[in-house]
Amino acid sequence: xxxxxxxxxxxxxxxxxxxxxxxxxxxxxxxxxxxxxxxxxxxxxxxxxxxxxxxxxxxxxxxxxxxxxxxxxxxxxxxxxxxxxxxxxxxxxxxxxxxxxxxxxxxxxxxxxxxxxxxxxxxxxxxxxxxxxxxxxxxxxxxxxxxxxxxxxxxxxxxxxxxxxxxxxxxxxxxxxxxxxxxxxxxxxxxxxxxxxxxxxxxxxxxxxxxxxxxxxxxxxxxxxxxxxxxxxxxxxxxxxxxxxxxxxxxxxxxxxxx
Numbered sequence: 001x002x003x004x005x006x007x008x009x010x011x012x013x014x015x016x017x018x019x020x021x022x023x024x025x026x027x028x029x030x031x032x033x034x035x036x037x038x039x040x041x042x043x044x045x046x047x048x049x050x051x052x053x054x055x056x057x058x059x060x061x062x063x064x065x066x067x068x069x070x071x072x073x074x075x076x077x078x079x080x081x082x083x084x085x086x087x088x089x090x091x092x093x094x095x096x097x098x099x100x101x102x103x104x105x106x107x108x109x110x111x112x113x114x115x116x117x118x119x120x121x122x123x124x125x126x127x128x129x130x131x132x133x134x135x136x137x138x139x140x141x142x143x144x145x146x147x148x149x150x151x152x153x154x155x156x157x158x159x160x161x162x163x164x165x166x167x168x169x170x171x172x173x174x175x176x177x178x179x180x181x182x183x184x185x186x187x188x189x190x191x192x193x194x195x196x197x198x199x200x201x202x203x204x205x206x207x208x209x210x211x212x213x214x215x216x217x218x219x220x221x222x223x224x225x226x227x228x229x230x231x232x233x234x235x236x237x238x239x240x241x242x243x244x245x246x247x248x249x250x251x252x253x254x255x256x257x258x259x
Contacts (some may be wrong), residue, residue, distance in 0.1 A: 008126050011201075011218035012055070013078030018203060019056040021173050021181050030086075034062025036245060037118065037151065040252055041068075044149055046115040052103060052140065053123030057083035057096075063118075064092035071110055075102035103127065103136040106143065113145035120153030120248065124228065125220045128196065133223075137235045144255045150237065153248040157197070157222030164189045170201075179207045197222045225249050 020026035037059060041049075047069055051060040054072035056079055064070045064087065074080050080100050087093040101109045117140045127133045140150050170183030182204040190196040196219060203214040228251060229240050237253035244250075 008218055009076045009078075011216050012074075012076035014214075014216050015201065015203070016056065016076065016078035016082040018181070019079070019082055022171060022183060024171060030058060030062045030090075033059050033120070034066050036250075037063060038066055040151055040250075041116055041149065044115070045147075046149065048113075048115050050106075050110060050112075050114045050117045050143060052106065052117055052119045053121055054083050054098070055079050055121050055123075057086035059118050059120055060096050061086050061090050061092060064095040065090060070096045071099065071114075072096050073099040073101050073106060073110060075100065103139065104132060106139050110143065112143035114143055114148060115145060116149040116151065117144055118151045118153075120151065120250075122153070122155045122220075122248065124152055124154050125157065125223045126218070128194070128219065128221045130194075133221075133228075134231055134235065137228075137231050137237075141235050141237065141255055146255055147257045148255045150232075150251075150253045150255070152228065152251040152253075153245060154223065154225065154228070154251070155247065156225045156249045157220070158224035158226065160197070160222055161195065161224070177207070179205060180211075181205050195222055196220070225251060 023029045049063055049068045049070050051070060051072045054060045054074045057072065060070050060072035060083060072083060074083070077100050080098050084093060084098055087096050099109050124133070127136060144150065166187055168185040168187065170185065173181040184202050186200040186202065188198040188200065199218050199220060201216045205212055225242055232240055232253050236256065238256055239254040241252045242249055
């Protein structure tokens with residue numbers, strides 16, 4: 001496993017327990033994700049789905065609720081554990097096969113063909129090297145059946161490259177005991193090539209005058225969706241569309257029926 005993947009896993013292992021609090025309403029987010037993906041898959045013969053970056057189960061769990069057969073993979077053992085907890089809470093743990101594996105080793109543990117592959121949550125930009133991005137998209141291509149769909153959800157870093165923002169606000173929640181949970185990001189930018197962006201995530205918890213702060217760091221390759229589209233075409237995908245979905249952009253591509 002690449003060094004950057006190791007550090008990425010450390011980041012996600014550390015934040016897994018807090019992950020639902022990074023959304024305004026976690027349960028509503030799950031429902032939205034499931035309905036959005038069902039809409040994309042409509043009339044495409046999708047039954048078997050690989051969630052290649054399942055995180056805390058944001059897509060895998062609602063897909064299982066909607067009756068899809070789901071294999072859920074993620075390199076972070078902490079996130080896999082959180083996803084299993086989420087699946088248990090929604091009563092679908094028996095409908096999802098969980099695998100702790102990264103993109104580049106999917107072939108070792110996961111058997112295709114799949115009708116669809118999902119890679120959302122800005123996971124793809126954690127790959128820093130051109131060859132790893134190409135290898136990952138090729139792996140997705142090979143694991144799909146002819147005519148199968150690939151769905152990539154990622155932040156479009158294109159506008160970020162212009163402004164290079166430093167501070168990004170997150171969310172503020174308050175639990176029944178009056179304890180606040182506040183998140184925000186400080187970003188650092190390193191000139192390349194390629195340009196590398198470091199997200200410093202701050203989690204502030206407490207109430208009244210007593211607050212504790214946790215800082216966790218993870219690295220991104222700030223890809224634009226246009227860059228990803230070029231690689232998708234090079235690998236062999238067709239019919240690529242690009243649409244907004246809250247903070248992400250969603251790329252949908254199809255493996256040709258023949259060739």
